[in-house]
Amino acid sequence: LQYQVYLQCQETNKNVPKCVATKSKRNILVLYQYRLVSVLLLQPLRVSRMRSVLSLSVVLLLCLALGVVCVALWDGSGLQFNWHPVLMTTGLVVLYGYGSVVYRVPFTWGQSKLPWKLLHAGLMLLALLLSVVGLCAVFGNHNKNHIPNLYSLHSWIGLTAVILFALQWVAGFAGFLLPFSPLSFRKLLKPFHVWLGGSILTLSVAACISGINEKLFFVLKGDNHTASYSNLPPEAVHANSLGVLIVAFGLVVLRILTNKSWQRPEPDQQETAYTVGKCLRLM
Amino acid sequence: LQYQVYLQCQETNKNVPKCVATKSKRNILVLYQYRLVSVLLLQPLRVSRMRSVLSLSVVLLLCLALGVVCVALWDGSGLQFNWHPVLMTTGLVVLYGYGSVVYRVPFTWGQSKLPWKLLHAGLMLLALLLSVVGLCAVFGNHNKNHIPNLYSLHSWIGLTAVILFALQWVAGFAGFLLPFSPLSFRKLLKPFHVWLGGSILTLSVAACISGINEKLFFVLKGDNHTASYSNLPPEAVHANSLGVLIVAFGLVVLRILTNKSWQRPEPDQQETAYTVGKCLRLM
Numbered sequence: 001l002q003y004q005v006y007l008q009c010q011e012t013n014k015n016v017p018k019c020v021a022t023k024s025k026r027n028i029l030v031l032y033q034y035r036l037v038s039v040l041l042l043q044p045l046r047v048s049r050m051r052s053v054l055s056l057s058v059v060l061l062l063c064l065a066l067g068v069v070c071v072a073l074w075d076g077s078g079l080q081f082n083w084h085p086v087l088m089t090t091g092l093v094v095l096y097g098y099g100s101v102v103y104r105v106p107f108t109w110g111q112s113k114l115p116w117k118l119l120h121a122g123l124m125l126l127a128l129l130l131s132v133v134g135l136c137a138v139f140g141n142h143n144k145n146h147i148p149n150l151y152s153l154h155s156w157i158g159l160t161a162v163i164l165f166a167l168q169w170v171a172g173f174a175g176f177l178l179p180f181s182p183l184s185f186r187k188l189l190k191p192f193h194v195w196l197g198g199s200i201l202t203l204s205v206a207a208c209i210s211g212i213n214e215k216l217f218f219v220l221k222g223d224n225h226t227a228s229y230s231n232l233p234p235e236a237v238h239a240n241s242l243g244v245l246i247v248a249f250g251l252v253v254l255r256i257l258t259n260k261s262w263q264r265p266e267p268d269q270q271e272t273a274y275t276v277g278k279c280l281r282l283m
Numbered sequence: 284l285q286y287q288v289y290l291q292c293q294e295t296n297k298n299v300p301k302c303v304a305t306k307s308k309r310n311i312l313v314l315y316q317y318r319l320v321s322v323l324l325l326q327p328l329r330v331s332r333m334r335s336v337l338s339l340s341v342v343l344l345l346c347l348a349l350g351v352v353c354v355a356l357w358d359g360s361g362l363q364f365n366w367h368p369v370l371m372t373t374g375l376v377v378l379y380g381y382g383s384v385v386y387r388v389p390f391t392w393g394q395s396k397l398p399w400k401l402l403h404a405g406l407m408l409l410a411l412l413l414s415v416v417g418l419c420a421v422f423g424n425h426n427k428n429h430i431p432n433l434y435s436l437h438s439w440i441g442l443t444a445v446i447l448f449a450l451q452w453v454a455g456f457a458g459f460l461l462p463f464s465p466l467s468f469r470k471l472l473k474p475f476h477v478w479l480g481g482s483i484l485t486l487s488v489a490a491c492i493s494g495i496n497e498k499l500f501f502v503l504k505g506d507n508h509t510a511s512y513s514n515l516p517p518e519a520v521h522a523n524s525l526g527v528l529i530v531a532f533g534l535v536v537l538r539i540l541t542n543k544s545w546q547r548p549e550p551d552q553q554e555t556a557y558t559v560g561k562c563l564r565l566m
Contacts, residue, residue: 148513153496153526160527195541199534202485206530210493213436217500230431243436244443247489251482258481258541 071133076144080137085211087134091127092161092204093246097253099123100197103264104256113264121169121177128169131162154214158207165200168193198257205250212243354416359427363420368494370417374410375444375487376529380536382406383480386547387539396547404452404460411452414445437497441490448483451476481540488533495526 005027009019074080102108102120142149150159175181175189216239222228229236256262288310292302357363385391385403425432433442458464458472499522505511512519539545 151513151515151519153492153499153523156523156527157492157530195538198537198541202488202534202537203530205485206489206492209436209440209489210496213493213497214500216436217497230434232434236434240436240439244439247440247486251485254481254485255478258478260543 071137074137074140076140078141081141083137084134084141085208085215087130087137088158088204088211089208089242089246091130091134092158092165093201093208093249095123095127095130096165096201096204097249099127100201101253101256104262106262109264117176121173124165124169124172128162128165131165135159135162152210152214154207154210157203157210161200161203161207164196164203168196168200194257198254201250201253205247208246209243212239215239354420357420357423359423361424364424366420367417367424368491368498370413370420371441371487371494372491372525372529374413374417375448376484376491376532378406378410378413379448379484379487380532382410383484384536384539387542387545389545392547400459404456407448407452407455411445411448414448418442418445435493435497437490437493440486440493444483444486444490447479447486451479451483477540481537484533484536488530491529492526495522498522 005023006016006020009016009023071083074083099120102116102123108116139149141147150156171189172193175186175193216229216236220226220229220233220236222231227233227236232240288306289299289303292299292306354366357366382403385399385406391399422432424430433439454472455476458469458476499512499519503509503512503516503519505514510516510519515523
């Protein structure tokens, strides 16, 4: 902004330093007026938003409590297995996707980063916990029914995703949340953290697709009890569509993550802007 | 570079314009010396590289000729089906991956973009042709053996990838290779082209993983003729490892594509640098 003001002044006015000072003061006044109007207008909206957040929290807590009760009643049956796709998709795709785009919400950029860091870490921890419980669901079901574990490509890819996710969470916590973590380590870790984050989501999507595909071939055999997958009964169309939606969701999240202009402005950039401003004032 | 020179001069010297001119001349001289030394030293290496390229081309042409002969002898059998995973992986993952990172090779940045554009388009066309032939292999095999087509999630995701790839190639050809394509259309198309390129690779990887997984469950049934997939016989370990390598390859390509500092400098950026240089000379 400061640099734009300087360029405008250079084009139109001979007394550049005076022009820059006047234009900068005017800009600050306009910003304060805008802030006052937005506070007055948005107050009722904020109260309504608080209510929505409260209702959503209550519903989510109820879901969590019911989920814990169900998990406590696990008996290794097919009903227990059903928790595997539900929890893995909710954890490794949906919550993971929401958690990963927290820093891409523009209205948070002017605010302190810490609350958003905590939200990011919290959502990711919840996603990790859900996916670990989802793994317990399938291991318990396999062990009860003497089915071998971890032989399919689906399980190799899925387990790799969960292990990398756990390592990523621990490294992220140590690097970005512990206050004594050195700045040089944070700078080194960040691009790797961002890349591994996107890679884990890609692995999760691949695991989901292969898992849904595998399950449909397992259960829709076209015998006396079930329709054949190749006849595309409604449950097959439903599960295939779920797979397509998972891929679409993953691609949208990856698009948001890789768009440079949607990234939270970094301290480095602010420092550069400050230095440019300082240079211009010195000139 | 020009701006850095200016900042250095501002810090150390009072006669800024003279200092900038001297330093810029010195930089140009150093660059020319570097170019001369590199040409003299790299000449023998280039001759050897030309020989390697020639041998590689001959081998590739032989492979292509043998492939065409094999395809001409297709009879709808299981051997025909085997071409499906080979051609899809070669086309949609390997060649697609190589084709997509053509612009990320730094030594090409100083050269004209057109030959690299043609190489990008050529590799992508070859990848598209191979994947279409790969689709023909599976459709022919299914039709001969009265197996329904396009019911599994694997086929939905894979076919979506090929259709999007074909559309992407046509749009890319119309937008970036036809000389009368307007600059505004190119600017609009480019970020979408880059994003869709990465998305197609993600879809291809998901389709490969689900396809390998599905095929292993089909053929390793643990009956009189085959081992059981759950016992992880050598062919299962081999195919699972291939799946893991495909995912790793895809993630490395996506990493190369999304790294901003590995992107070919664009005319826009050159124009900006030129404008900044011009401004500095005017000051």
